[in-house]
Amino acid sequence: MILVIAEHNAGQVHRSTWEAIAAAQALGQPVSVVVAGHDIAAIGAALAEAQVTQVLVVEHAALADYTADAYVAALAEVVGATAPSLVLAAHTYQARDFMPTLATRCGRGLVSDCVAVGADAESFRFTRPVFQARLLADVLAVGAAPHFATLQAGAVRADAVQKGSAPVSAQAVSLDTAAVRQRPEPPFKESKQAVDLTAAERIVSVGRGIKGPEHLDMVRQLAEALGAELAASRPICDNGWLPMDRQIGSSGQTVAPRLYLALGISGAIQHVVGMKGARTIVAINKDPEAPIFEIADYGIAGDLFEIVPALIAELKR
Numbered sequence: 001m002i003l004v005i006a007e008h009n010a011g012q013v014h015r016s017t018w019e020a021i022a023a024a025q026a027l028g029q030p031v032s033v034v035v036a037g038h039d040i041a042a043i044g045a046a047l048a049e050a051q052v053t054q055v056l057v058v059e060h061a062a063l064a065d066y067t068a069d070a071y072v073a074a075l076a077e078v079v080g081a082t083a084p085s086l087v088l089a090a091h092t093y094q095a096r097d098f099m100p101t102l103a104t105r106c107g108r109g110l111v112s113d114c115v116a117v118g119a120d121a122e123s124f125r126f127t128r129p130v131f132q133a134r135l136l137a138d139v140l141a142v143g144a145a146p147h148f149a150t151l152q153a154g155a156v157r158a159d160a161v162q163k164g165s166a167p168v169s170a171q172a173v174s175l176d177t178a179a180v181r182q183r184p185e186p187p188f189k190e191s192k193q194a195v196d197l198t199a200a201e202r203i204v205s206v207g208r209g210i211k212g213p214e215h216l217d218m219v220r221q222l223a224e225a226l227g228a229e230l231a232a233s234r235p236i237c238d239n240g241w242l243p244m245d246r247q248i249g250s251s252g253q254t255v256a257p258r259l260y261l262a263l264g265i266s267g268a269i270q271h272v273v274g275m276k277g278a279r280t281i282v283a284i285n286k287d288p289e290a291p292i293f294e295i296a297d298y299g300i301a302g303d304l305f306e307i308v309p310a311l312i313a314e315l316k317r
């Protein structure tokens with residue numbers, strides 16, 4: 001059995017949880033989904049729309065706000081009780097925080113940020129980027145189950161989830177609250193503006209072709225007209241033209257929106273690794289040889305300063 005750990009935020013299942021469920025379903029073994037929190041019956045019901053064996057809902061007051069300690073304590077109990085062959089989660093900020101500890105607590109290692117997971121009768125095979133995503137390495141799981149892995153955003157399409165109607169049951173945990181050392185506090189003020197681009201359906205992303213911060217307003221207008229989030233390549237964030245949480249790529253966020261519009265972005269591997277999972281990639285670049293066109297579904301070889309205003313005007317009509 002594969003156990004998928006679901007993530008939720010503000011009453012919604014995180015988009016990349018559906019990707020993890022789809023990846024698990026493709027492995028041809030029974031799939032269970034576990035979700036932890038407090039007062040989360042609605043999340044359990046939403047997850048039950050996937051074709052899985054069961055949804056396990058772990059409710060505890062200590063899980064009301066996320067802390068790594070409480071999550072690890074609760075989920076280690078669930079792993080012990082359910083004895084999965086593989087524990088899979090989306091490679092989100094939250095999973096990066098607790099999954100290594102959870103794996104260690106269960107006496108295992110973690111294969112993180114996988115772009116593919118395969119299984120045969122003997123073992124699981126995890127594919128993950130190495131050397132700044134220039135190469136992909138296959139990692140074979142050896143030793144006793146359970147194995148632990150996280151899946152990169154966009155590695156599998158969320159809409160590949162097979163739908164069904166799964167039974168939901170409560171999974172009791174004892175959870176020693178004395179072992180929870182962290183005390184959650186209200187989010188930082190900045191994080192009110194901070195954006196989780198991994199959940200965005202549409203992204204307008206801007207690169208060095210924009211020339212200067214004075215032109216960003218034009219890009220903002222396009223994003224607004226498209227109902228899209230604004231993102232950027234690294235030089236834009238390094239220059240402080242946009243905040244760091246808008247950066248896409250190997251040292252930024254990995255995203256998988258339905259639409260990724262790349263404006264004046266060359267398509268360096270460190271950028272591409274963060275957005276190649278987008279369903280539709282549209283690139284505007286004045287250099288017809290720019291590498292971004294190799295992965296774009298639609299390419300416009302031209303000057304963004306001419307094309308973007310025309311797009312805005314058309315969208316506003």
Ligand SMILES: Cc1cc2nc3c(=O)[nH]c(=O)nc-3n(C[C@H](O)[C@H](O)[C@H](O)COP(=O)(O)OP(=O)(O)OC[C@H]3O[C@@H](n4cnc5c(N)ncnc54)[C@H](O)[C@@H]3O)c2cc1C
Nearest residue numbers: 207208209233234249250251252264265266271285286304
């Ligand atoms: C360890 C490491 C980690 C990195 N991590 C990241 C990362 O996470 N994310 C990331 O993005 N980069 C990352 N980089 C940097 C990466 O290698 C590239 O330098 C960067 O992605 C380039 O950004 P860019 O495409 O905006 O700029 P450029 O490569 O300079 O490309 C600008 C593009 O704009 C086009 N252009 C210029 N004017 C116009 C115009 N008027 N109209 C249309 N097009 C125009 C040009 O033809 C060009 O293709 C990393 C690098 C290293 C070494």
